[in-house]
Structure formats: C-alpha cells, structure tokens
Amino acid sequence: MNPAPLPPEFFARDAVRVARDLLGRLLISEIGGVRCAVRLVEVEAYTGPGDAASHAAGGRRSPRNETMYGPPGLAYVYFTYGMHWCANVVTGREGWPTAVLLRAGEPVEGIEAMRRRRKIGDDRLLTSGPARLTMALGITRAMDAHRLDAPPLWISAGSPVPPSRRVRATRIGITRAKDRLLRFYERGNPWVSY
DNA sequence: CTTGAGATGTTT
DNA sequence: AACATCTCAAGA
Numbered sequence: 001m002n003p004a005p006l007p008p009e010f011f012a013r014d015a016v017r018v019a020r021d022l023l024g025r026l027l028i029s030e031i032g033g034v035r036c037a038v039r040l041v042e043v044e045a046y047t048g049p050g051d052a053a054s055h056a057a058g059g060r061r062s063p064r065n066e067t068m069y070g071p072p073g074l075a076y077v078y079f080t081y082g083m084h085w086c087a088n089v090v091t092g093r094e095g096w097p098t099a100v101l102l103r104a105g106e107p108v109e110g111i112e113a114m115r116r117r118r119k120i121g122d123d124r125l126l127t128s129g130p131a132r133l134t135m136a137l138g139i140t141r142a143m144d145a146h147r148l149d150a151p152p153l154w155i156s157a158g159s160p161v162p163p164s165r166r167v168r169a170t171r172i173g174i175t176r177a178k179d180r181l182l183r184f185y186e187r188g189n190p191w192v193s194y
Numbered sequence: 195c196t197t198g199a200g201a202t203g204t205t206t
Numbered sequence: 207a208a209c210a211t212c213t214c215a216a217g218a
Contacts, residue, residue: 053209055206064205082203084210120212131210 003028003156005149008073010157015045015091015098019182022089024160027105030151031138034113037156038105038127038137041163042183046088046099051180056097067145068097075153077134077144084131087139089148089155103130104183106163113138 003026011018028037046054055065055078067076068090076088076099088099105127107114114126114136127133134140139153148154162184 060206062206079204081208081210082205084203086210125211129210135211 003158005154006073006157007149008071008147011072011089011091011148012093013072013091015047015100016180016182018089018091019043019045019100019180021160022100022102022155023182023184024162026108026156026158027102027133027137027153028109028156029137029139029153031153032113034110034138036110036113036137037108038133039108039161039163040102040105040155042104042181044101044103044182045091045180046097046101047180048092048096048098053180054097054099059097065097068099069095070145073148075139075143075146075148077139077141077146079141080131085134085140086130087134087143101130102133103181104128105133106165107136 006025010021022040022043025040026037027040028035046056048054049056049059051057056068061069064078067074070090071094072091074090076090078086080086086101088101090099092098107123107126111126115123117138118126118132118136120126125132127136143153146153
C-alpha cells in the first residue's frame, strides 16, 4: 500500500472540516485482486443528530447505522433503495454520530476494472455518484466498519490535488444544504465550497 | 446537454 | 418516503 494512508486522527474532527480536507485526495481499493483509485471531487457531511438528513437524525440508532456511532476512521457502508451501496467515513468522536458521504470521484487507476464492474458505455458515469463510486471500486457490505487505514480500502495521505477534468456530479435535490455539500466542480466552474 | 418520469428494492 | 441509478423521452 505504497501511498501512506490517512491516520484515524485525521477523521477525529468536525465532519464539515474533514469533508473539505477529503476533496482532492485518493480513495484506493484493493478488492478482487485489483487496485483502483479515484480522486474525490464531491463529498457531503452529515453533522450529527440535529441533521435531519442523517441516518442518525434525532439520535436514532439501528443495526444499520450502528457504525456511525463507532470511532472515527471507520467506513460506514449502507444499503439504500434496495439495490445500492453508499460509502461514508465516520468522523468526530466515538458515540457522536457524524460522517462524510463519498459522492463522486475522478478515476485515476484501475479504470479497466471499473469499466468491468460498471456496465455502461460512458466513462463520465463511471464514478459520478455515491453508488456509482462504490460499484466501480467494488465496495459492498463487507467493507462496513472497516478501518480506513489499510487495504482493502483506504485514503491516501498525499496532498489534495484538483481533478484533471470535469466529472459529472449527480443531481442534488433542493433539500440539500450547501454548507454540507462540497465539491471541486459546480456547473463547469472550478469551485470549492466551505 | 438538460430536465423529467417511471421502475427498481429495502429500511425506517 | 427515501434524494441512487438506469432508461427512455422530449426540450432548448
């Protein structure tokens, strides 16, 4: 795993700050004997029990969201819409459910493997959505509660770098607060939001 | 290139 | 209902 991983301390902070510092970093998977990497270009912070959009809204606990209450630096992978996996990183302090959803990336390594896992002709749709991202990288339930500092899934500690080309983002509903959604590209313009 | 609707399947 | 994706359709 030559690119050194981000240590658990990196995630032990406010979710919005972690989200901001995640943009431009490499998310790397080694699954099924293949190494794939994407540069993160779109993330979304879930800020705690007061966040109505969070699985832990109101402090709710369930078998599904249990990982959110765990220590920072864990992957929280959940099943949604009866068919898709979405990957988050747990942030903040243990027992205080906050996380950052990994929404989109730019393919950097293992593009052929990503094309095999995604059955679509348009490369722009390879990793331009939270579930497209997990499909391309081979992330499933098995990665839930995995500590994100070693294979099969981790994030490089290398300096953030802007994407080299535009990657389509999924369309976001109007209920999403701008201060929780962070991305490098917005409607074609270089853009970083806080 | 953009928007929109309908189908898909499970958790809450 | 959910705010993910795919497909097909239509509009600018």
